[in-house]
Amino acid sequence: MITAFQKKKENIAEYLLYMWQIEDLIRANDFDIDKIDSNIISKYSNLSNAGRKEMRDWYESLIDMMHREGVEKFGHIQLNRNVLIDLGSLHKQLLGNTKYPQYSAEYYKTLPYIVEIRSKAGENKKDELETCFDALYGILMLRLQQKAISPETLGAATQISRFLAQLAVFYKKDYNNELDLD
DSSP states (O other), X not given: OHHXXXXXXXXXXXHHHHHHHHHHHHHHTTTOHHHHHHHXXXXXXXXXXXXXXXXXXXXXXXXXXXXXXXXXXXXXXXXXHXXXXXXXXXXXXXXXXXXXXXXXXXXXXXXXXXXXXHHTSTTOOOOHHHHHHXXXXXXXXXXXXTOOOOHHXXXXXXXXXXXXXXXXXXXXXXXXXXOOOO
16 A cells, blocks of 8 residues: 555556556455455565554455446456546647657557557457556566566567656656646
8 A cells, every 4th residue: 555655656657557466466365355464464564553454444445446346357446547547648648749759759669569469459459558558467467477478578568668657757747747738
């Protein structure tokens, strides 16, 4: 939870990937707060009892959201979808603004990878940013499972990461009212 708040302030892309992982951890623990307490929260030995309670409450609120929003099997809570919506809005503004040619250049370097990934998605096509996040999250999962990742996939991930990192920097600037989009 503390990690989530820090990531949200520092790097919105890392935050979103982290929150997707939290959703999957909740699913893997069968939405059982006692399992989450035992398998996750208890591992934070540096937390005070109040900190543990706060973390447990946070997980319970996420469990409740996931149930209420019907994302028990797959999908993301509205909280996380709102981050994607905000990023999508900023993405469109940056692409449409001549003050940020480096952003457009990074996007156009990434676009062939997005097109390729979406062509493999079948009927499950998502918007461009969600496609990028899905790709990075998939690679994260492969790494956690210690599965092989092809050099082509790693090349795509590197470019997608550069693009999302740049978007995250602009997001932080926009959040801090340091971005001129006029």
